[in-house]
Amino acid sequence: MTATANRSDTIDKHAATLADLEKHFGSGVFTCSNFLDQTRIHVSADRAFEILARLKNSLGFSMLVELGGVDYLGYPQRSRPRYEIVYIVLNLDTTERLIVRATLADHPSPEIASVVPLWPGANWMEREVYDMYGIRFIGHPDLRRILMPEEFTAFPLRKDYPLRGRGERHNFTRIARSDS
Amino acid sequence: MAVEAEGNHAPEILTNLPGVGVGSGEALEPPPNTFITRAEDVIDYCVNYGRKYSLWPMPFATACCGIELMAVGASRFDIARFGAEVMRFSPRQCDLLIVAGRVVMKMLPVLQRIWLQMPEPKWCISMGACASTGGIFDTYAVVQGVDRFIPVDAYIPGCPPRPEQILRSILDLQGKIQRGGSLNGTALPEMVAYEKSLEAKRHALAAGKTTLERGDEERYGYRLPGGQAQIGGGESL
Numbered sequence: 001m002t003a004t005a006n007r008s009d010t011i012d013k014h015a016a017t018l019a020d021l022e023k024h025f026g027s028g029v030f031t032c033s034n035f036l037d038q039t040r041i042h043v044s045a046d047r048a049f050e051i052l053a054r055l056k057n058s059l060g061f062s063m064l065v066e067l068g069g070v071d072y073l074g075y076p077q078r079s080r081p082r083y084e085i086v087y088i089v090l091n092l093d094t095t096e097r098l099i100v101r102a103t104l105a106d107h108p109s110p111e112i113a114s115v116v117p118l119w120p121g122a123n124w125m126e127r128e129v130y131d132m133y134g135i136r137f138i139g140h141p142d143l144r145r146i147l148m149p150e151e152f153t154a155f156p157l158r159k160d161y162p163l164r165g166r167g168e169r170h171n172f173t174r175i176a177r178s179d180s
Numbered sequence: 181m182a183v184e185a186e187g188n189h190a191p192e193i194l195t196n197l198p199g200v201g202v203g204s205g206e207a208l209e210p211p212p213n214t215f216i217t218r219a220e221d222v223i224d225y226c227v228n229y230g231r232k233y234s235l236w237p238m239p240f241a242t243a244c245c246g247i248e249l250m251a252v253g254a255s256r257f258d259i260a261r262f263g264a265e266v267m268r269f270s271p272r273q274c275d276l277l278i279v280a281g282r283v284v285m286k287m288l289p290v291l292q293r294i295w296l297q298m299p300e301p302k303w304c305i306s307m308g309a310c311a312s313t314g315g316i317f318d319t320y321a322v323v324q325g326v327d328r329f330i331p332v333d334a335y336i337p338g339c340p341p342r343p344e345q346i347l348r349s350i351l352d353l354q355g356k357i358q359r360g361g362s363l364n365g366t367a368l369p370e371m372v373a374y375e376k377s378l379e380a381k382r383h384a385l386a387a388g389k390t391t392l393e394r395g396d397e398e399r400y401g402y403r404l405p406g407g408q409a410q411i412g413g414g415e416s417l
């Protein structure tokens with residue numbers, strides 16, 4: 001069975017791309033699935049960069065539309081690892097749009113290769129994912145928090161972080177009228 | 181000080197309020213009701229009258245409430261009718277801070293700094309549900325009421341409040357300004373006392389039995405003062 005066998009499209013505009021990937025990487029590196037007419041490529045974090053590099057450099061996916069993170073902790077019927085990084089890439093010549101989902105195992109500080117060398121626009125998106133999930137992007141030129149203050153220590157979008165925080169929001173001095 | 185340089189006079193009373201005088205830190209007896217004192221009253225009245233009709237707001241508009249605040253400045257509602265139309269975007273020129281919108285933990289130090297940069301006498305209006313209580317944004321980053329960290333003189337409920345409510349709060353604040361304050365006082369003396377009582381209340385609560393909200397904080401994994409940080413409490417995630 002090939003990696004593309006479970007796809008049900010009749011007119012498959014991703015056929016050439018997936019065939020190329022399969023030829024280049026062989027089977028077992030990635031799997032495909034379909035959801036709402038969108039084709040997703042599932043790959044483990046350590047091979048994601050190669051696939052994305054192939055998509056960018058040889059297959060014409062010149063635009064990184066979106067890079068985001070997901071924490072699937074406690075998700076019902078989930079069999080894949082806890083974290084996923086979602087890349088949406090677009091081929092501007094053919095308007096072919098692919099979703100690449102890299103899975104990362106549960107770890108206090110998960111790591112994945114940065115795609116800033118491929119798409120410089122990934123810089124702030126990776127910083128945001130780092131800020132919210134604590135996923136480190138190896139090779140990122142400037143991996144700092146982007147939304148939360150520098151002194152914040154938690155990663156608030158992890159599912160084991162309480163919605164109302166751990167009191168960080170009220171950890172300030174109070175200014176009374178007599179002080180000001 | 182001029183009073184001391186000329187000789188060892190008894191401290192000269194410049195206001196009719198007990199405990200506020202020049203040249204002495206101790207509480208003084210209220211002065212007898214003399215002509216001078218009544219003249220001071222007249223001066224205080226005039227000063228307060230001038231202050232209340234020439235508020236210069238500093239619009240700290242961080243969210244949607246700021247749009248409603250703009251409507252108050254425009255011709256239909258026209259905040260100029262109440263003498264508060266001179267919005268200035270430097271806190272050093274303003275005496276009325278209007279916090280209009282959510283304040284997140286990254287913004288709060290900025291808000292406090294702006295408050296400290298405003299010259300005395302100064303007042304603060306907390307506009308909308310978010311600024312007053314955090315509103316619907318009960319999350320890790322949003323401060324649940326700016327009055328936890330800066331003094332607030334008037335609260336406006338609503339999400340967003342109607343422009344009329346904002347005008348109403350300006351009128352209320354004008355009443356407050358007229359009642360308190362004196363020529364030489366830097367803030368409103370009645371509010372200093374009020375702040376102190378609030379402060380005392382806060383500490384009494386923290387040391388004594390916990391309020392409902394504090395119990396809730398523990399449930400959601402807060403770091404209680406002196407306690408352990410918990411992850412998620414007993415909730416199943």
Ligand code: SF4
Pocket residue numbers: 243244245246280281282307308309310311315338339340341
């Ligand atoms: S109170 Fe309502 S209108 Fe005002 S800032 Fe909050 S959400 Fe926006």
